[in-house]
Amino acid sequence: MNIHFNTPEGTRDRLFAECLERRQVQSALVDLFRRRGYAEVITPEVEFYDLFVYSGSPLPQETMLKIIDRSGKIMVMRPDTTTPIARLAATKLKTLPLPQRLYYDQTVFRSGNAHEGGSSEIAQCGVEMLGATGMKADLEMITLAVDALRACGLSGFHIEVGHVGFYQDLASRMNMPQEEQERMRLLIEGKNYAVLNDFLEPYSAQPDCAALRRLPYLFGGAEVLEEARTLAGACTSLDYLELLYRELCQAGYGDWVQFDLGLVHQIDYYTGVVFRGYANGAGAPVLSGGRYDNLVELFGRRAEATGFAVDVDAVGGCLEVEVPQLRTVIHYESGLLGRALEVMDRLPAGTCELSPCRTLSSTMNLASEKGALQVLCLDNSGERWLEV
Template sequence: MKKYNLITPEGTKDFLFEECLVRRKVENRLHGIFRSKGYSELITPSLEFFDVFQTESTHYPPERLYKLTDSKGRLLVMRPDSTTPIARVVATRLRDAALPLRLYYNQTVYRFEPALKGRSDEIMQMGIELLGTSSYMADVEMVTTAIDVLAACSDGSFSLELGDAGVFKELMRELNATPEERENIRYLIETKNYPALNDVLDTMGDSKIAAALKKLPALFGGEEVFEKASQLYSSQRIDEILTDLKKLYQDISKVIGTGRLTVDLGMVNNADYYTGVIIKGYLEGYGEEVLSGGRYNKLLADFGYDIPATGFAVNVDAVSNIVRQNGEIPVPSADAVIYAEQGYEMKAVSVAEQLRKKGMVVEYGFFDQLELVREYARERNIGKIVIVDEEVTEVE
């Protein structure tokens, strides 16, 4: 007996009518922004080999991956992100391309999300990757493009967070922790779970590094964060990171002001391939980030091509939900419906094509009575009826 033929799997949904229209509208906006900055579109397969996501820089927990096998018994996954497959493409098929490379994508990612989080397992993402440069200007381009995206998808009610993965990585490099302990500490910092973080770090001795890690989740706010951070722990590399991030914060604040810009040194993404500046973008009406990314200078080396890179991804579904809530896009309706008298069906086809060439949206009325066509037009909010017989008559 069939049990699941009338529902969709957990973490997925059907998109209907207005939802599709809004998604396309958001995608078109982002396409325009990315193309205007010189980015070229790239599409990777929905299916990738499991090994692609088990490199030194990228290790997705197997329990979060949708897995299957091919005809040869090889383990495949539905791609859980787009950055790693793009790194594979650049390191192989685009290895001889001139640098820097500007690429963008519009495709779905799949990953198991905790059931109680209410997140989707199937997420439409658009994003950009800027590969082959580690310049400060590349980071500026990435952040300002993120601002353009947030502005284009809101009424100005957005905010941006800046961080740097290097601070956490430098502190952990000097802490004597196992990989499991390191991941646990990262998770507790990311979720700002102060009590549990303190308990874990208390077992590692009363070191200055442990003390700094305890304070890391609280290091968020405005420009004052940099002074607080410098007092917690100082090394040549961390001082350089903070100096560079402070400059970026000051420069970006000139673009959007300080009211919508935050520094968060406790922002340690679960994608371990980030090595430098991290960004997250938020829109009013959605509790989590709709945009995230940053610099990942080591990921391509895992595929044999050691070049720096930076990028970000946009959760198109989340942005679309916000646009719908704001009532920005109306439910579409046709401009006209055509009623063809018997024997004049092909004439109606010709009339419809002429109207469509003028840019009108035209439907056929599949009824044998004009009054039924009128009723249909009223229900669908169609303002014009075109009657086709010996003559062509338009009525409002």
């Protein structure tokens, strides 16, 4: 029999420090979201495949892990949390007044390309604000994103903000077939400078070609907005970003905010402000979100929305979390288990454990093997601390 004892592709075991990192991040985020008025929801780990097809999910169908149920219907392991929450808001929560502030702490499952080393299990903790639009809602979401990464213990991070309307305005002015616009979008999103430059060469006579050619480079501080205005002229999305940044600075959040006008991913899904969070030590964004005003309405309830998700393990990997070291093994005589547990509960978590050994000498050997510093012996005569 050929039995495989390794984990399936895209999954792995997490031990000790990685577990502590995940729990620390989750605890910090959940505490923050609750304090900011968000209520938890939990959606099924398995959803109907048709839910994501109907919603126009930007996730390629080949990335979804599929299951066939007993009736033959195609199911998927939850590849995304926002779509199920949109369904939930339009059905189970439809009688509750808007806006609704919801948070989740769940795993999403996605199948990456073979042998690329990506994870199929992604622990996410995030928020969705449903039924709120305008400047105040976008401000709340971006400040919450900043505070989320601060609460996790990150110091070297920033949030890059863009607006899908800027690209849409430029692209709509171009005399270019729709399929070519989509190719251009992918080149801009991937910051594929050389190929984009060659691609736009046949369109160089059009007035907005220079702005589109420059778009992947438009990231950085507030000066990016000025350069964009010089290239593209009057633009309502740039006006909105300038006002948004002014409010963020007045609230004390300006130091964590930058801009990336080349954020044009999932252009049919997002409808306004989009943003990503980057942290020192992470090779990819640790936070991603934005405004998506059309999704909930697909399920029968009009509710503009915005939100973001934090990649819990990516954030945890940027932290320095130490696993507590075993210092004390407690040896207790018959009838003294209660006393042993009382002592154990007074000591720092993870630094002590009970001995299963019958004799003190066996406990001393065990403590030595495990690298403990001392043994606490509890017997009828009292307590004795013995150095290992």
